[in-house]
Amino acid sequence: MQFPQPYSGVPMTTHPVIVKSNSAQAKTYPSRYVAGAETLDRAELRVIALGTGYPARRAQGCAGFLVEVGNGDAFIFDAGAGTNAAFNTLRVPYWKPKFFITHYHLDHIGDLPAYYDFGQSNGRLEPMRVFGPDGLTEDENIESVVAALKQFARWHDHSKLGNLDPRGFDIEPHRFTADAPQLIYNEGGVTITSFPVPHGIYGAVGYRLDYAGLSIVYAGDCEPSTLTVEQAQDVDLLIHEMFNPPQTYVDFMGWTELQAKIVAWTKHTSPEAAAKVFAATKPGLAMGYHAIVAPGTPQSLLDGVRTGYDGPFALAQDYTVVNITPEQIVTRATDIVPWDFIVTDAEYVQRMGGVRTDPSLMTGLPDWLENTTIPVTEIEAFKQQLADMGGR
Numbered sequence: 001m002q003f004p005q006p007y008s009g010v011p012m013t014t015h016p017v018i019v020k021s022n023s024a025q026a027k028t029y030p031s032r033y034v035a036g037a038e039t040l041d042r043a044e045l046r047v048i049a050l051g052t053g054y055p056a057r058r059a060q061g062c063a064g065f066l067v068e069v070g071n072g073d074a075f076i077f078d079a080g081a082g083t084n085a086a087f088n089t090l091r092v093p094y095w096k097p098k099f100f101i102t103h104y105h106l107d108h109i110g111d112l113p114a115y116y117d118f119g120q121s122n123g124r125l126e127p128m129r130v131f132g133p134d135g136l137t138e139d140e141n142i143e144s145v146v147a148a149l150k151q152f153a154r155w156h157d158h159s160k161l162g163n164l165d166p167r168g169f170d171i172e173p174h175r176f177t178a179d180a181p182q183l184i185y186n187e188g189g190v191t192i193t194s195f196p197v198p199h200g201i202y203g204a205v206g207y208r209l210d211y212a213g214l215s216i217v218y219a220g221d222c223e224p225s226t227l228t229v230e231q232a233q234d235v236d237l238l239i240h241e242m243f244n245p246p247q248t249y250v251d252f253m254g255w256t257e258l259q260a261k262i263v264a265w266t267k268h269t270s271p272e273a274a275a276k277v278f279a280a281t282k283p284g285l286a287m288g289y290h291a292i293v294a295p296g297t298p299q300s301l302l303d304g305v306r307t308g309y310d311g312p313f314a315l316a317q318d319y320t321v322v323n324i325t326p327e328q329i330v331t332r333a334t335d336i337v338p339w340d341f342i343v344t345d346a347e348y349v350q351r352m353g354g355v356r357t358d359p360s361l362m363t364g365l366p367d368w369l370e371n372t373t374i375p376v377t378e379i380e381a382f383k384q385q386l387a388d389m390g391g392r
């Protein structure tokens, strides 16, 4: 079978609609998902690829998947460079997603500062919650990453304190060990289990999310592993990494053959190796991510997968969306408005007692620098008002 061309508006999947059970309840979906335009059923998951590649290019961010749940929750699995810009077009308010990081390669955490920044100014009136595993040493885990991120944002936070609601100026790390499968999240009917995966050194995990009898495994970056196969039995959607054949990196990125084989074959998963995981797992839908998707590259991935697995397979590109219900698994492309504004949530802001701005927390400029600003009458009057409130 031939995949459709990437970025053609047609998702690259062998099975756009997978029927799990024949039922009159089965939803019908528009041919494309318009961001923010569909409500989820109570028993439904919507998974949207925020980033699927490496390195980040306009067409593909680094790793990241948004999972929206029928109970109103949202989760972001990995926060690679470029994923934040995708998230900002999807009309999901900033207060919702909790973050689950699979490992600390920078292509999986590079946009954490962006999510932190734009959450502060767009209605996240509470700390950002970030879950992540232990690493090999005491300073390689989610707590040390968050501490470093807070230090990274020190000047930023200082300069903005008093302008914005201070409740958004925090990140809450949730740390767990990476040596065995364990339940790390259990709220509102959603459970998330982490499990170890082999990826270079100790400290990489995959995640399984279960909700209302529906399930997703996001294995993160990994070599093919029996641990993933165990955790992904009976799963609706298995998102597994997949690197292009080494020759792709030699031809398009100028890597040496040795370098390309080390990366594509020994730290990661080739399409032929992913096929073994898929065949041993038999997920409702197997999905590959992390490959370079450009005209001409997807077909070799599908051909590689087909050497050992003949079930439903999709190759993720950014904005590929999968809806999962008890009846079916539907894969589509998403329509977004690239210049759309970030959505806020008035109901949530009201529930949190409104946005609190306290100008007395501002530090302001030293006088010699403030005195160089060119006055505008209306703005000078406002600055005087701010000063009366204790700000500067």
Ligand SMILES: [Zn+2]
Pocket (backbone or CB within 6 Å): 054, 063, 105, 107, 108, 221, 290
């Ligand atoms: Zn990666």
Ligand SMILES: [Zn+2]
Pocket (backbone or CB within 6 Å): 103, 105, 199, 221
């Ligand atoms: Zn990695």
